Amino acid sequence: MLEIGKKTETCIVTTKLYDELCKDYRFREGLKACINCGTCTAICPAAEFYRYDPRKIVDTVQRKDDSEIEALLRSETIWYCGECMSCMTRCPRSNAPGKVIMALRNLSVKLGYFTESERGRQIYPLTEAINRNILEYGYCVYPDTFRFEDHPESGPVWKWHLEHKEASYARMGANYKGKGPGALRQIAPEDMSELKAIFDVSGGTERTALVEEFSRKKAEEMGMSMEEYRRHTFEHCSDIHFNND
Amino acid sequence: MIYQGKQKIWSDYQKDIPDDHWYYARSCIRQSFFPASEKYFLKICRDLLGKDICDNEHHTTCGGIAYHSDTIPQETAMTIVARQFALMTECGYDNLVVSCITSFGNYTETIETWREFPELEARIRENLWKACRREFKIPKYIAHASDLVYKFRNQIAENAQYRLVDKETGEPLKIVEHIGCHYSKMFPHKGVGGAEYPCVLSGMVESWGGQVIDYPERRHCCGFGFRQYLVKANRGYCVSNTHKKFESMEPYHPDAIITNCPGCPYFLDRWQYVIAEQTGKTYGQNGYGIPVFTYEELAGLVLGENPWDLGLQVHQVAVEPFLDKIGIEYKPSEKYLGLNKEDLLRPEMPQVLKCH
Structure with missing residues (x-):
């Protein structure tokens, strides 16, 4: 766990937030020299929908003011981007605001600031669902954990499909839970062990634990069990986010 | 823009896509929602076009959805990518064809980042060795599966x-x-x-x-x-x-x-x-x-x-x-029968959207 300017169990970290961001390769690739033209905001799908302006975020970070960067890390703002990277295509100075956002999110998680915003807290249900799918099945998305109740937009046809999963997948030529190659095959235990080992050596396991630890603290603070917290962060949407101007 | 102008611009962005011998990487979402599409990609390439495509059972997710949902660090995503490259290398292939667009972006971003920051590539190689005892060559060419269908579109049209x-x-x-x-x-x-x-x-x-x-x-x-x-x-x-x-x-x-x-x-x-x-x-x-x-x-x-x-x-x-x-x-x-013509009943119909 990293805490800026505070003594932790392992070390004293005095590095500025901007310097921390510079350690992230995405930040170094994503921010060269912003001329504040606003092209990124003009092309951004999120800027039309949310109270979100990638130009302002990049400008804030570029000013290297740690108190402003800290406010960003604790804010709703950095969680609005959809990472479509349309901004990367159009920036006339080859910046990538979407990558700057990824670096900001990464630092927000490391510092535990993500629990201070409604959209940041969603990291918990996301981590719980996606990382579990990866480590249990070898896929980011997997039919057995895709609950129709959580996805009514998938329509009655998908409800039907899920009710007849084995037969429906067989009809479509999948090798669902089967041995050997093919779509939705069962990934062998030795391959799953390698995935787990990759998580262990590359920070994935540590990140998962960190998200859980900070989220547990927040759930206690909000008077919720972890399951209540997971449901709440997955489903609750207040009206503060939207660009209704 | 006039049509001829577009054609000229497009000619600057043509890819010299290799003709044959590909290692196939599947997609988490496409396997779940469009498994028949992956099946038919292989069928078209192998049976109609006579191409050699390796479909290796040992590969896993590339981690791209987790990476772009910010649930795993960049190093984790890159080490999973490195393992896919290692499997391709071990199977004797140089060309990677990718079913998923998120994966295509993920593989491409990984290689482009390594090109700029070789010390990161060295660290990922170390990670992969520690975790899996595997080594890899960077693919000579990465194509999205739609690139191949584009390349062979006229042969498909002829058939x-x-x-x-x-x-x-x-x-x-x-x-x-x-x-x-x-x-x-x-x-x-x-x-x-x-x-x-x-x-x-x-x-x-x-x-x-x-x-x-x-x-x-x-x-x-x-x-x-x-x-x-x-x-x-x-x-x-x-x-x-x-x-x-x-x-x-x-x-x-x-x-x-x-x-x-x-x-x-x-x-x-x-x-x-x-x-x-x-x-x-x-x-x-x-x-x-x-x-x-x-x-x-x-x-x-x-x-x-x-x-x-x-x-x-x-x-x-x-x-x-x-x-x-x-x-x-x-x-x-x-329409709604199983593989052996078994009756799987029928889905409910939406109230507004007309369906069969």
């Missing part, structure tokens, strides 16, 4: 049983092409036609007899946005983006949409259902939606494959009006 033409009028069908954002928005030089004038899908449409529709929001994201869909509370973002696209394409009366991304065909299909049920509005003719296809599904249809073998029964928007327009033969009674 086609149907063309994308209205059988009554003889006019080309009007097709919207929607390209996944991570195909070329991050690294335009990696996509056929670049980011502004990608022709990977429009080339297929034209080769198979259809007419490509240009419309104002042609390059707008479908609205997936990773966390914006995966968290239930955020899905207003997704449907709003899809709605924006449909409102923009509606005046051009498209007959169908072709896509090359795992999520886009699912979202463009399902949000039409949601929009219809919530607002009463449908975008196709006579209460139907506009059918949305993967490029393999469309290739399969023109090649004369059974629509239900292609998995078109799990689309929420009915495909039958499109099949009827072309004159594709199909058996309505077999």
Whole structure:
């Protein structure tokens, strides 16, 4: 766990937030020299929908003011981007605001600031669902954990499909839970062990634990069990986010 | 822009795609929602075109969805990618063909980042060795699977049983092409036609007899946005983006949409259902939606494959009006049967969106 300017169990970290961001390769690739033209905001799908302006975020970070960067890390703002990277295509100075956002999110998680915003807290249900799918099945998305109740937009046809999963997948030529190659095959235990080992050596396991630890603290603070917290962060949407101007 | 001008710009973004010997990497979302598309990609490449494609059972997710949902660090994503490269290397291949657009972006970003920061590549090699005792060569070429279908589009056309033409009028069908954002928005030089004038899908449409529709929001994201869909509370973002696209394409009366991304065909299909049920509005003719296809599904249809073998029964928007327009033969009674013709009952019908 990293805490800026505070003594932790392992070390004293005095590095500025901007310097921390510079350690992230995405930040170094994503921010060269912003001329504040606003092209990124003009092309951004999120800027039309949310109270979100990638130009302002990049400008804030570029000013290297740690108190402003800290406010960003604790804010709703950095969680609005959809990472479509349309901004990367159009920036006339080859910046990538979407990558700057990824670096900001990464630092927000490391510092535990993500629990201070409604959209940041969603990291918990996301981590719980996606990382579990990866480590249990070898896929980011997997039919057995895709609950129709959580996805009514998938329509009655998908409800039907899920009710007849084995037969429906067989009809479509999948090798669902089967041995050997093919779509939705069962990934062998030795391959799953390698995935787990990759998580262990590359920070994935540590990140998962960190998200859980900070989220547990927040759930206690909000008077919720972890399951209540997971449901709440997955489903609750207040009206503060939207660009209704 | 005049047509000849576009052709000239496109010529600057042509990819010299290798002809044969590919290692195939599957997609988490496509396996779950469009498994028949992956099956038909392999069938077309192997049986029709006679290509060598390795489908290795040991590969896993590339971690791309987790990476772009910010649930794993960049190093974890890169080490998973490195393992995929190692499997490819061990199987004796140099060319990687990728089913997923998020993966295509992930692999490309990894290699481009390593090129700029070699010390990171060295660290990932170390990670991979520690975790898996594997080593790898960087692929000589990475293609998206749609690049291959684009490359061989004319051979597919030569073998086609149907063309994308209205059988009554003889006019080309009007097709919207929607390209996944991570195909070329991050690294335009990696996509056929670049980011502004990608022709990977429009080339297929034209080769198979259809007419490509240009419309104002042609390059707008479908609205997936990773966390914006995966968290239930955020899905207003997704449907709003899809709605924006449909409102923009509606005046051009498209007959169908072709896509090359795992999520886009699912979202463009399902949000039409949601929009219809919530607002009463449908975008196709006579209460139907506009059918949305993967490029393999469309290739399969023109090649004369059974629509239900292609998995078109799990689309929420009915495909039958499109099949009827072309004159594709199909058996309505077999739409919801299992592999051995067993009765799987039928899905409920939406209240507004007309379905079969």
